[in-house]
Amino acid sequence: MTNHIFYNDVNLEKIQVLSEHKKWLDQWLERLLASIEDGEVAASQCLQGVLIELLLNKSMKVDWLGVFNNLLMTNEGLPMAYSLAYGKKLHKFDAQYEQVTVHSIHTFWYINKLIDSKFSDSKLTKVLSEFWQPSGWYYNPQVSITTERYRMRVELFMSLAMATEILLDTEENEAFKTKIEAHIMTEPQTNYLSAEYFRLVSLNKINKTQYITTIATKLQELLLACSLERGFSDFDVKSKVDDYMGTAKRVGRDAALVSAISTLHAKQISESLGGNSEIDGIVESFNKSHKSNPFSFAAFKMRDLDPDFGPSITPHEIIATNILSNLSTY
Amino acid sequence: MVLGKINFLDFLKIQHGKVTGKIVTDAKLRTYLADYKYVENDGSITVYRADGTGDRVKLPKSLDLDESLIAFLGIYSGDGAKGSEDKNNKGVIRPTISFSQREPHLVKFAFDNFRKIFGDQIRFTFSLGEDSAYFLDGEGLKLLREYYGGTVPDTLPLAEVKPKINEKDEQYLAEIRNVPLSNDVYLAFYYQHKKAMEEILSQSKKKEVLEGGIALSENDKVVASLRRPFKKGARLPGGSSRSDELHVGGVGKIGELFIKIIHEVENSVLQDDEVSESGLIQWNAKPSTIGQKINIAEFFQEDPYGQINGKRPSIKTEAHWLIGKWNGSRDIKLHKEVLLDPLFNYVAGLYLAEGSTPKSSLFAMYSHSASGLNLGFTSSEDISLQLLIRCLRSIFDKDECLTTWKIKVGSQYFPELVVIGLKEGVPMLRGGASGDGKLRTIEISLALKPWALDVAPTLLEYEDRFSHVEPTGAGLARIDFSASSTVSRWYFPLLMYAVFSEAYPNPVEEF
Numbered sequence: 065m066t067n068h069i070f071y072n073d074v075n076l077e078k079i080q081v082l083s084e085h086k087k088w089l090d091q092w093l094e095r096l097l098a099s100i101e102d103g104e105v106a107a108s109q110c111l112q113g114v115l116i117e118l119l120l121n122k123s124m125k126v127d128w129l130g131v132f133n134n135l136l137m138t139n140e141g142l143p144m145a146y147s148l149a150y151g152k153k154l155h156k157f158d159a160q161y162e163q164v165t166v167h168s169i170h171t172f173w174y175i176n177k178l179i180d181s182k183f184s185d186s187k188l189t190k191v192l193s194e195f196w197q198p199s200g201w202y203y204n205p206q207v208s209i210t211t212e213r214y215r216m217r218v219e220l221f222m223s224l225a226m227a228t229e230i231l232l233d234t235e236e237n238e239a240f241k242t243k244i245e246a247h248i249m250t251e252p253q254t255n256y257l258s259a260e261y262f263r264l265v266s267l268n269k270i271n272k273t274q275y276i277t278t279i280a281t282k283l284q285e286l287l288l289a290c291s292l293e294r295g296f297s298d299f300d301v302k303s304k305v306d307d308y309m310g311t312a313k314r315v316g317r318d319a320a321l322v323s324a325i326s327t328l329h330a331k332q333i334s335e336s337l338g339g340n341s342e343i344d345g346i347v348e349s350f351n352k353s354h355k356s357n358p359f360s361f362a363a364f365k366m367r368d369l370d371p372d373f374g375p376s377i378t379p380h381e382i383i384a385t386n387i388l389s390n391l392s393t394y
Numbered sequence: 395m396v397l398g399k400i401n402f403l404d405f406l407k408i409q410h411g412k413v414t415g416k417i418v419t420d421a422k423l424r425t426y427l428a429d430y431k432y433v434e435n436d437g438s439i440t441v442y443r444a445d446g447t448g449d450r451v452k453l454p455k456s457l458d459l460d461e462s463l464i465a466f467l468g469i470y471s472g473d474g475a476k477g478s479e480d481k482n483n484k485g486v487i488r489p490t491i492s493f494s495q496r497e498p499h500l501v502k503f504a505f506d507n508f509r510k511i512f513g514d515q516i517r518f519t520f521s522l523g524e525d526s527a528y529f530l531d532g533e534g535l536k537l538l539r540e541y542y543g544g545t546v547p548d549t550l551p552l553a554e555v556k557p558k559i560n561e562k563d564e565q566y567l568a569e570i571r572n573v574p575l576s577n578d579v580y581l582a583f584y585y586q587h588k589k590a591m592e593e594i595l596s597q598s599k600k601k602e603v604l605e606g607g608i609a610l611s612e613n614d615k616v617v618a619s620l621r622r623p624f625k626k627g628a629r630l631p632g633g634s635s636r637s638d639e640l641h642v643g644g645v646g647k648i649g650e651l652f653i654k655i656i657h658e659v660e661n662s663v664l665q666d667d668e669v670s671e672s673g674l675i676q677w678n679a680k681p682s683t684i685g686q687k688i689n690i691a692e693f694f695q696e697d698p699y700g701q702i703n704g705k706r707p708s709i710k711t712e713a714h715w716l717i718g719k720w721n722g723s724r725d726i727k728l729h730k731e732v733l734l735d736p737l738f739n740y741v742a743g744l745y746l747a748e749g750s751t752p753k754s755s756l757f758a759m760y761s762h763s764a765s766g767l768n769l770g771f772t773s774s775e776d777i778s779l780q781l782l783i784r785c786l787r788s789i790f791d792k793d794e795c796l797t798t799w800k801i802k803v804g805s806q807y808f809p810e811l812v813v814i815g816l817k818e819g820v821p822m823l824r825g826g827a828s829g830d831g832k833l834r835t836i837e838i839s840l841a842l843k844p845w846a847l848d849v850a851p852t853l854l855e856y857e858d859r860f861s862h863v864e865p866t867g868a869g870l871a872r873i874d875f876s877a878s879s880t881v882s883r884w885y886f887p888l889l890m891y892a893v894f895s896e897a898y899p900n901p902v903e904e905f
Contacts, residue, residue: 378817
């Protein structure tokens with residue numbers, strides 16, 4: 065089983081990939097491998113490389129653990145988010161490249177689990193446990209000292225889901241599950257599909273998905289608010305408010321973006337609520353539009369400025385697109 | 395020195411009174427357009443809107459462009475009002491003429507230059523806007539106590555203070571904010587003490603205006619306006635979110651023509667055209683060839699503006715360059731001469747408006763030791779960045795002109811940053827306790843670098859000096875670059891000389 069927390073319950077080896085996407089992914093992987101030769105790599109890229117190999121080759125051929133051991137390990141043997149050379153891509157980023165994050169630990173753990181399903185590392189679980197905060201969240205404050213009020217919700221929920229997965233895999237612990245359940249149930253609903261998706265993942269891990277029904281109505285509202293004609297956005301543009309003052313932002317020139325990742329999140333949230341034909345209809349529109357134009361991925365724009373504000377197409381967008389396409393034919 | 399002129403009459407003749415142009419502000423692309431008529435008088439013209447609305451404004455047939463006026467247009471380009479979008483015509487702005495600035499010398503500078511353009515027919519309104527949260531604690535509360543003779547009356551219930559609330563009040567009450575008391579208490583405070591707060595602020599503003607050397611005529615006004623508590627800017631009781639404006643009255647509906655002047659000046663110096671695209675601006679020759687020539691060594695050895703806190707740098711010659719060094723600083727290569735051409739003067743104004751150096755530091759450096767003298771500039775448009783870098787290159791070697799650059803993104807676009815991170819499979823990790831430090835997630839910074847280089851191709855030469863994305867402030871994404879304090883010690887004296895030397899020959903005594 066190769067499912068990754070980003071694509072919960074999806075066996076990537078069984079996903080059929082569009083031929084146009086195969087070529088794009090192959091080329092992306094080639095470029096990554098060339099960068100790795102120069103010592104430039106991020107843990108996030110390793111993960112994308114692994115997922116691409118699982119999709120295309122149904123197995124890993126690249127020695128990703130070797131990449132970690134050579135380029136992404138601290139002196140203490142902990143997995144880092146970035147190599148030294150990768151950090152140099154930013155001017156004067158200096159020692160800040162050395163980040164041991166929940167994400168880098170999870171990526172390293174995931175790759176190890178693919179190789180050996182019985183993999184366990186007490187050093188990793190110890191460090192992860194030390195990332196636990198009294199508030200209930202997991203993060204490394206040495207990487208980011210930002211107080212929780214200002215941390216992004218999806219960062220917190222994603223890290224929680226990752227930590228939960230690893231720690232429960234090490235030891236089935238009812239007390240730990242109860243702790244996670246209590247924490248999740250007291251966290252207010254966010255305005256972001258991604259954050260709610262990862263909340264759902266955590267609930268899945270601790271077998272407490274019944275909680276979802278208590279927030280079903282609000283989640284349905286969020287799903288509809290984030291829906292667009294041909295897919296889903298992670299957030300409703302109209303919901304942007306100032307953190308402090310609560311005043312609505314002027315969003316006349318902000319456009320919502322259909323993302324395959326968000327559309328997949330929407331589908332999975334909807335299914336956890338028992339399904340919804342309206343949501344399914346939008347997902348189908350997404351699938352149809354990508355079938356007729358496999359590269360119809362969009363990027364944000366900064367108001368009226370023409371250049372893309374960030375990427376349109378990435379491996380994760382393609383993976384999510386192909387998962388959605390396969391789910392529709394199940 | 396007169397470097398060119400604004401040809402009002404010739405322009406209106408050639409263009410048949412039509413004024414139109416494009417403007418990009420806050421990454422919003424909008425147009426402005428207006429039809430004017432004019433009547434020729436002796437030595438002047440009277441300009442008015444063809445539809446008869448607005449004021450009839452007397453302008454000279456042509457107006458000399460000297461360094462001061464060019465610099466003022468640069469300042470206005472940064473701090474001046476660009477107008478608001480026409481509700482009935484999306485994408486079209488209706489420019490008004492007003493100027494946001496608090497620093498007294500700059501306010502006086504603007505005041506004098508508005509008079510230079512429009513003469514005595516105009517009147518001024520000096521306004522001070524503040525978040526009424528300012529009066530809830532600290533200095534503001536102290537002023538309120540003084541006003542009431544020692545004790546501020548207890549806040550009454552909102553229903554008593556404002557029995558009939560309006561739509562904006564309702565909106566305010568519905569907003570959720572992280573503040574000590576409830577919205578209705580703060581709204582009651584606002585209405586109960588509004589008159590008192592306005593009087594305190596308008597008196598304070600009037601004092602500042604007069605101390606700045608501005609003589610108010612009977613037509614000029616000083617007013618204050620209060621925003622509901624925490625509505626914009628102030629986050630804690632006692633917090634301030636002050637905005638100072640200088641509104642120009644008597645020039646209603648002439649905003650399009652005024653904005654056109656600025657654009658034509660800017661584009662003609664950018665393109666180095668002797669005559670601007672629509673003929674409004676005519677320089678004495680190609681802009682890059684005209685202006686006062688400054689001998690750098692002499693300037694920093696002798697001129698009153700060429701010193702910082704009474705000290706002067708050492709300068710020696712090495713081949714085609716000067717090597718300059720301020721005490722406590724490092725060597726730097728400088729061109730032997732600098733031409734204070736229209737570009738230099740325009741950029742001087744632009745930097746005064748939009749540069750990150752505290753204005754007070756620029757005025758204080760002549761009589762106090764220089765601190766906070768770093769050079770930083772933020773913009774979401776390439777033109778401004780290009781002009782500033784070209785200006786710096788006229789003084790320094792190109793490698794010195796930019797040390798590092800970054801992208802600042804306001805909270806309105808944090809959700810976008812998160813999605814960009816999700817596309818790369820990473821969470822957005824912020825920096826600093828309040829999250830407005832350097833973004834820790836390198837992938838997101840790298841993902842936005844191409845956007846910045848597309849928006850500001852001027853930075854391509856400095857591509858490798860991109861440092862990070864910084865989630866800070868509230869608004870759009872913009873590009874911020876900085877140069878070293880070594881550069882600023884040389885640039886700022888020249889900047890101040892270009893803008894102020896005519897009006898203030900002796901900076902040590904007059905600033």
